[in-house]
Amino acid sequence: MANAEGQWKQVLMLERLLQANELIAERLRERLTDAGVLLINMLSSPGSGKTTLLEATVKALSDKLRVGAILGDVATERDYERLSAYGVPAVQIVTGGECHLEAAMVEQAMHRLPIENLSVVFIENVGNLVCPAEFRLGEHFRVTLLSVPEGEDKVLKYPHAFRTADAVLITKVDLLEHVRFNVELAEGYIHSLNPNARVVKLSALTGYGLDEWLSLLLEWHKDVLQRVEL
Amino acid sequence: MILPLHEFSLAMQLVKVVERKANEMGAKSIIRIKVRVGLATTIVPEFLSEAFNVAKLGTLAEDAELEIEVEPIKLSCWNCGNEFEAEGLFSKCCLCGSVGGKVVSGGEVIVEQVELKVG
Numbered sequence: 001m002a003n004a005e006g007q008w009k010q011v012l013m014l015e016r017l018l019q020a021n022e023l024i025a026e027r028l029r030e031r032l033t034d035a036g037v038l039l040i041n042m043l044s045s046p047g048s049g050k051t052t053l054l055e056a057t058v059k060a061l062s063d064k065l066r067v068g069a070i071l072g073d074v075a076t077e078r079d080y081e082r083l084s085a086y087g088v089p090a091v092q093i094v095t096g097g098e099c100h101l102e103a104a105m106v107e108q109a110m111h112r113l114p115i116e117n118l119s120v121v122f123i124e125n126v127g128n129l130v131c132p133a134e135f136r137l138g139e140h141f142r143v144t145l146l147s148v149p150e151g152e153d154k155v156l157k158y159p160h161a162f163r164t165a166d167a168v169l170i171t172k173v174d175l176l177e178h179v180r181f182n183v184e185l186a187e188g189y190i191h192s193l194n195p196n197a198r199v200v201k202l203s204a205l206t207g208y209g210l211d212e213w214l215s216l217l218l219e220w221h222k223d224v225l226q227r228v229e230l
Numbered sequence: 231m232i233l234p235l236h237e238f239s240l241a242m243q244l245v246k247v248v249e250r251k252a253n254e255m256g257a258k259s260i261i262r263i264k265v266r267v268g269l270a271t272t273i274v275p276e277f278l279s280e281a282f283n284v285a286k287l288g289t290l291a292e293d294a295e296l297e298i299e300v301e302p303i304k305l306s307c308w309n310c311g312n313e314f315e316a317e318g319l320f321s322k323c324c325l326c327g328s329v330g331g332k333v334v335s336g337g338e339v340i341v342e343q344v345e346l347k348v349g
Contacts (some may be wrong), residue, residue: 008261011346017339131236192320
């Protein structure tokens with residue numbers, strides 16, 4: 001077609017905006033499945049206990065699963081230092097202001113992990129319940145943490161991070177007697193968004209719920225190994 | 231002006247996607263972009279517009295107009311399977327009254343169409 005300013009053309013695209021990210025995520029997931037490595041994407045607000053839970057998980061799992069970690073933060077390498085202290089191969093991605101991780105960053109970071117020696121890699125996403133929900137990182141399973149001091153209405157305010165989670169971990173339950181948090185309501189909200197989400201109540205401090213979390217991880221790892229055989 | 235970071239990175243992605251298409255078609259510039267934003271995403275259409283106005287500078291989309299079509303949320307009730315248009319993810323099914331459902335539309339951002347200047 002033409003108008004006074006010259007030729008112009010309408011082109012139908014119908015392309016998902018995040019398609020490029022999704023393709024990389026898919027490629028990464030296939031690579032890890034082939035290697036028999038379970039990849040978990042952890043989402044939460046800042047300070048909900050991701051790193052503390054990882055420390056507890058590593059301590060408890062060291063004889064069953066070999067753990068690696070990719071840590072996303074806007075600044076600092078603190079989490080990296082905390083996990084390295086446990087002998088966990090870890091890669092820190094400092095996003096320099098970016099509010100979420102994207103699949104390409106994780107794919108790059110993965111080159112720095114000895115995945116042939118690992119059975120599970122945890123991605124600690126940037127502490128934020130909004131944007132990380134939109135970006136698949138190649139994970140086999142997505143876990144969203146909700147710590148009890150945040151209140152159960154976090155699920156109502158930031159539904160996307162919970163809608164897309166395979167499991168929701170209600171953390172810091174040792175604080176339940178000190179804060180207002182209605183566990184039943186929280187579970188109801190989560191299941192309204194996602195009836196299949198597993199909900200695990202946890203305290204990394206006292207160890208409450210840790211066994212349930214660990215058996216979920218072992219179940220997921222088995223699931224990934226079975227995918228290889230198919 | 232405060233630029234919302236999240237939408238800014240999506241606006242950059244949008245520019246990348248349409249520039250790739252423009253280059254494929256040998257276009258001189260991009261005149262108009264039509265995007266469909268679902269309400270069951272974390273993207274705020276107004277913020278995406280603002281961010282786009284910055285992200286497009288110095289690109290083939292510099293003079294492009296962004297048209298955003300907002301797509302309502304449609305849920306399929308977890309309980310009875312009824313599909314209904316919902317105000318939010320916690321809306322009640324209009325048939326059985328149970329809360330929430332599987333998102334059947336409104337969960338994506340789609341680049342629908344571009345208008346290119348070719349001659």
